[in-house]
Amino acid sequence: MKIQSLRGMPDLFPEDLDRWHVFESKLSKIFHSFNAHEIRTPLLESTELFSRSVGNSSDIVNKELYSFLDRNEESISLRPEGSASVIRAIIQKKQEQEKHKLWYQGPMFRYERPQQGRFRQFHQVGVEYLGFEEGISEYELISMVLQINKLIGISDYKIKINHLGDQLAKEDFCNALVTFLQPHVNELHEKDQARLKSNPLRVLDSKEKSTQALLKEGPQFQDFLSDDSKSFLQNLIDAYSDHCDIQIDQSLVRGLDYYTGIVFEAVSEELGAQDAFLGGGRYDNLSKELGGKDMHAIGFAIGVERIIELLGIEDIKQSLKVGFIIVGEQIDKKTYKIADDLRSANSSIILDTFLNEGSLKSQLRRANKNNCSYVIIVGEEELKNDQVIWKDLVAGGEQELLTSKEAIEKYTNL
Ligand code: HAM
Secondary structure, three states: OOOOOOOOOOOOOHHHHHHHHHHHHHHHHHHHHOOOEEOOOOOEEEHHHHHHHHHOOOHHHHOOOOEEEOOOOOEEEEOOOOHHHHHHHHHHOOOOOOOEEEEEEEEEEOOOOOEOOEOOEEEEEEEEEEOOOOOHHHHHHHHHHHHHHHHOOOOOOEEEEEEOOOHHHHHHHHHHHHHHHHHHHHHOOHHHHHHHHHOHHHHHHOOOHHHHHHHHHOOOHHHHOOHHHHHHHHHHHHHHOOOOEEEEOOOOOOOOOOOOOEEEEEEOHHHOOOOEEEEEEEOOOHHHHOOOOOOOEEEEEEEHHHHHHHOOHHHOOOOOEEEEEEOOOOOOHHHHHHHHHHHHHOOOOEEEEEOOOOOHHHHHHHHHHOOOOEEEEEOHHHHHOOEEEEEEOOOOOOEEEEEHHHHHHHHHOO
């Protein structure tokens, strides 16, 4: 029987990755301009890291973690997200009192039910600002989100934003919500009943219409927020409402337990049911929860598979491509040296070498199919005179005989 990839863990082929590369190169420019630096943490961490950060009652830890015992009988897990590992790394390096502007990228793992836009291995690019209290850093991150969307050509999106208050406000609201929902527990869908028990705030995220109708009658988050938090949220929205569609969404609590303060998501209708292509917020308590010193923290992560769907196809510009055709069986040591010299002379051009791939005619056909603008042909006769044939595939197939030195010069100036 043939071995298949695991469900929800797709391969990424060159034709998929062309789009990824455009995205990655644009993003690295943005991070550079914000003076954010890359951090790389391991894919595997102790399971406790995630149960103490993302939260035992969250779906991510409860049902979706890839956990197993290692050879030492220790429970380890594939990371479901990046923030917990970044905080762990900073605590381990005893750098909680410094300021950090960090970004990361890589695969994340969640045992979810795969569907369009939802995978078990997916990729995130994340940003974490550490050591910055509530204030300008919220503005800077929303500004970064807008810049990213602009640079990669996404215009049709909405930012949903909410303020979860401090830990106390969050707990007070949570208690009020439970008190309100308890008498209606039998009217709730089975899923929402389970959420009410394990993580009541998640009921706000319910997709059930009847639950949403009931919640309208219940306590509202805004009423538990301090005036400072309310005006901070409103000012933030006012600052960006001319530049994008940014709106308060009181049901936005996010699926990870560590948030307090501002939370946000960017959504696009083009993505269908899994419409969030980015999400984040403030999580000032996490460092303490993980045994570190107090450290302010705020960040977001982009779902790469989802944002790639939104990337304009016209963005993908091919570099100039030149075919390199060797004719004849006899490989003289000089033959390949020419290709080597060409690449050293101009590395921005793609030199598409045809390695023993049939007759001259079929190799030329291949060069046309591969969108080569020119081909350089090295035949046995030409090689004796240190010459090559330069053929222009775009301008009607004209060709000329050049010395290899002339060819290299021409290639350098393409
Ligand atoms: P998250 O909302 O769980 O947040 O994930 C961020 C983004 O990752 C989502 O908006 C979505 O685009 C993508 N994503 C999540 N799960 C999947 C999946 N199964 N398949 C495809 N894409 C997915 C976090 O992970 C937080 N660590 C973000 C953060 C950083 N908060 C503060 N700093």
